[in-house]
Amino acid sequence: MMxxxxxxxxxxxxxxxxxxxxxxxxxxxxxxxxxLPTVTAAWDLIERHALPSRxxxxxxxxxxxxxxxxxxxxxxxx
Numbered sequence: 001m002m003x004x005x006x007x008x009x010x011x012x013x014x015x016x017x018x019x020x021x022x023x024x025x026x027x028x029x030x031x032x033x034x035x036l037p038t039v040t041a042a043w044d045l046i047e048r049h050a051l052p053s054r055x056x057x058x059x060x061x062x063x064x065x066x067x068x069x070x071x072x073x074x075x076x077x078x
Contacts (some may be wrong), residue, residue: 016042
């Protein structure tokens with residue numbers, strides 16, 4: 001019997017389309033939104049709704065929070 005839990009499945013393609021005056025955002029064949037004013041708005045919508053696993057962008061403009069990168073890279077605080 002084949003173990004299917006290790007099979008990599010491709011993610012749906014994320015894309016935008018210009019409709020002559022406005023932009024549309026797609027995830028595979030699924031239309032996420034149409035009538036968007038700019039290509040940036042279309043990609044922002046894709047990043048917000050179709051890519052939930054990505055961490056949110058820090059909007060404050062301050063320094064990034066310290067985090068553990070991997071087991072060999074550790075920052076110590078005094």
